[in-house]
Amino acid sequence: MMSFNKGKEIIEGSSRSVTAVVGVENPPRLSRYESQKRRDWITFGQYLRNRRPPVAISQCNANHVLDFLGYLDQFGKTKVHLQGCMFFGQPEPPGPCACSLRQAWGSLDALIGRLRAAYEENGGSPETNPFANGAIRIYLREFHKKP
Numbered sequence: 001m002m003s004f005n006k007g008k009e010i011i012e013g014s015s016r017s018v019t020a021v022v023g024v025e026n027p028p029r030l031s032r033y034e035s036q037k038r039r040d041w042i043t044f045g046q047y048l049r050n051r052r053p054p055v056a057i058s059q060c061n062a063n064h065v066l067d068f069l070g071y072l073d074q075f076g077k078t079k080v081h082l083q084g085c086m087f088f089g090q091p092e093p094p095g096p097c098a099c100s101l102r103q104a105w106g107s108l109d110a111l112i113g114r115l116r117a118a119y120e121e122n123g124g125s126p127e128t129n130p131f132a133n134g135a136i137r138i139y140l141r142e143f144h145k146k147p
Helices: 032-050 062-073 105-121 134-145
Strands: 002-005 008-011
Touching: 032 062, 032 105, 062 105, 062 134, 105 134
Parallel strands: none
Antiparallel strands: 002 008
């Protein structure tokens, strides 16, 4: 025989009691894509808040997105050899060089896709979505063409 007492289940007639919170469900586990999209959205929001002066997401435009992409580039892991580099064109250079590490095009393209979706999921209009702006597509196309 069971009775309910203040949201807890108590099994009567037992020297021990089993307690469970009634009515509380674990939120569904997010997919890898949804988790990454959420992290990206939070990171972009922090980037805007840390600008001087801070920028509200509702005031964000394509220039802010382009600045964000430039900011992220410094954390890249892909070595991009300049044309004057002795390792230019070599997929696996034999030694170190001074060429910079950059973000990979595919990483930036995927990031923009996730942020584009997150913007609209967070109440932004498709018509004002800065991640869908033509300037962003041009930037990605030009970035992809770079050596």
